[in-house]
Amino acid sequence: MEFSVKKFRERAKEMGLKVTPQRIAVYREIVSRKDHPSAEELYETLKGKIEGISLTTVYRTLSSLEKAGFVKRVPTLKDKVRYDARLEPHGHFICKKCGKIVDIEVTLPVSSELLRDVGEIKECSLVCYGICKECRNEKA
Ligand SMILES: [Zn+2]
Numbered sequence: 001m002e003f004s005v006k007k008f009r010e011r012a013k014e015m016g017l018k019v020t021p022q023r024i025a026v027y028r029e030i031v032s033r034k035d036h037p038s039a040e041e042l043y044e045t046l047k048g049k050i051e052g053i054s055l056t057t058v059y060r061t062l063s064s065l066e067k068a069g070f071v072k073r074v075p076t077l078k079d080k081v082r083y084d085a086r087l088e089p090h091g092h093f094i095c096k097k098c099g100k101i102v103d104i105e106v107t108l109p110v111s112s113e114l115l116r117d118v119g120e121i122k123e124c125s126l127v128c129y130g131i132c133k134e135c136r137n138e139k140a
């Protein structure tokens with residue numbers, strides 16, 4: 001996915017989100033990487049680049065970006081919240097050993113029929129757990 005400040009500004013305006021250098025930087029960082037970073041990982045990368053940024057700022061920024069619909073939380077079993085800037089439906093593979101999260105191009109074939117008695121489906125996400133290629137090779 002490509003990051004465009006212009007698009008970010010336009011969309012932020014639509015969503016009533018104030019554009020700040022921190023918000024641009026955090027969003028740009030999430031968009032540019034595919035590893036679904038946590039707030040801590042984003043902070044580690046950004047602290048050298050953005051003056052005066054703190055972990056608290058990163059947390060707050062992520063929360064505003066999430067509310068405005070720029071990023072999503074990746075459903076994981078671990079307590080750490082990871083973020084994704086890719087908004088269209090896709091699945092995730094999570095390595096149980098190194099915690100890596102990789103996108104997989106599957107969506108759940110859940111029919112509304114199936115969940116008729118539960119409620120109306122708005123969104124489904126598929127999460128697979130396993131051991132990634134790198135970790136598997138390490139073992140061998
Ligand atoms: Zn792994």
Ligand SMILES: [Zn+2]
Pocket residue numbers: 036084086090091092102103
């Ligand atoms: Zn993803």
